[in-house]
Amino acid sequence: MKRSYLPVAFLLAVLMLNLIFTQYMVHQYFYEHYTNTIIAAVINVILFPVAFLIYKKGVNVHD
Amino acid sequence: MTDKNNKIPFNEDNYTHNINRNNERKLDRRGFMKTLVGAAGVFAVSSLPWGVLAAKELNGLGDKKYPKHKITDEKSLPIGDAVDFAFPGEHDSAILIRLSEKKYVAYQNACTHLRCPVFWKKDEGEMLCPCHHGKFDVNTGEPIAGPPRRPLPEIHVKVENGAVYAVGVKRYEA
Ligand code: FES
Numbered sequence: 260m261k262r263s264y265l266p267v268a269f270l271l272a273v274l275m276l277n278l279i280f281t282q283y284m285v286h287q288y289f290y291e292h293y294t295n296t297i298i299a300a301v302i303n304v305i306l307f308p309v310a311f312l313i314y315k316k317g318v319n320v321h322d
Numbered sequence: 323m324t325d326k327n328n329k330i331p332f333n334e335d336n337y338t339h340n341i342n343r344n345n346e347r348k349l350d351r352r353g354f355m356k357t358l359v360g361a362a363g364v365f366a367v368s369s370l371p372w373g374v375l376a377a378k379e380l381n382g383l384g385d386k387k388y389p390k391h392k393i394t395d396e397k398s399l400p401i402g403d404a405v406d407f408a409f410p411g412e413h414d415s416a417i418l419i420r421l422s423e424k425k426y427v428a429y430q431n432a433c434t435h436l437r438c439p440v441f442w443k444k445d446e447g448e449m450l451c452p453c454h455h456g457k458f459d460v461n462t463g464e465p466i467a468g469p470p471r472r473p474l475p476e477i478h479v480k481v482e483n484g485a486v487y488a489v490g491v492k493r494y495e496a
Contacts, residue, residue: 262351270358277365284372293376300373303365310362314355 266317273310277303391488393418393428396481404442406431409477409488416477417442417449418486419460426486428477429463435470449474 284299349357388410399405404419409428417431419442429449431440438453448466449458456468463474476492 264351267351267355267358270355270362273362274358274365277362281365281369284369288372288376291379293380296376297373297380300369300376303369304373307359307362307366310359314359317355318352 263317266313269313269317270310273306273313277306280306388488388490390480393479393486393488396484396486399486402444404444407488410491415439416488418477418479418488419449421460424481426479426481427460427463428479428488429458429474430477430491431474433470434465434472434474435468440474 280299280303284296284303287293287295287299391407391409393407393409394405399418399420401420401422404417407416407418407428408414409416409430415431416428417440418426418428420426429440431449432438433440433451433453433456435451435454435456438451440449440451440456440458442460443450447460449460451457451468451470454469456470457466458464458470458474459466463476465471465473477488478490478492480487480489
């Protein structure tokens with residue numbers, strides 16, 4: 260069966276976004292921009308279900 | 323006896339002969355994706371405390387509340403004069419300076435060098451620590467001369483019905 264590496268690429272992108280938003284979140288916290296901190300935290304949390312969906316899709320189609 | 327040793331493990335008596343552990347540690351595409359999803363989960367969970375802390379700060383829960391404390395009456399403090407008081411605790415000595423008709427500033431007056439009491443030098447318009455001649459800017463509490471390197475903690479004051487009250491301590495900012 261032919262396997263697709265597209266989901267892997269997507270997951271890596273999600274991880275990259277996680278890194279970016281985590282760093283942004285911590286920095287904004289120390290700059291006392293608390294609204295931005297919360298926004299970044301929410302995005303980080305939302306990225307988890309997104310990653311999970313990508314995994315589900317990618318694992319079932321071609322493996 | 324000797325030939326028995328050579329036959330171990332016997333095919334039938336060996337409990338592990340049917341366990342195949344080849345490739346057990348191989349990281350395939352699926353396993354790799356699982357790891358990535360797990361990492362995303364770790365990121366999500368570790369973001370939560372930051373969000374909670376930030377929300378707390380936004381709601382002002384991070385600010386300590388002190389009961390407001392009357393320092394003096396406006397009448398009894400001429401412009402350019404200073405009065406000592408204690409805030410927020412009875413051993414936290416502080417100084418209130420009237421700079422103009424409307425402008426009051428107050429600082430915790432323990433010098434940020436070695437905690438000597440800081441005085442208001444009216445004619446020079448700056449706050450002076452006699453111990454090692456540290457000086458502070460009266461408008462901001464920033465150190466301007468001598469050994470101190472950190473600003474004096476500012477106290478928020480409020481004028482109400484002709485009296486001056488201390489209402490809080492400014493958060494320390496490094
Ligand atoms: S204690 Fe104030 S300058 Fe040293």
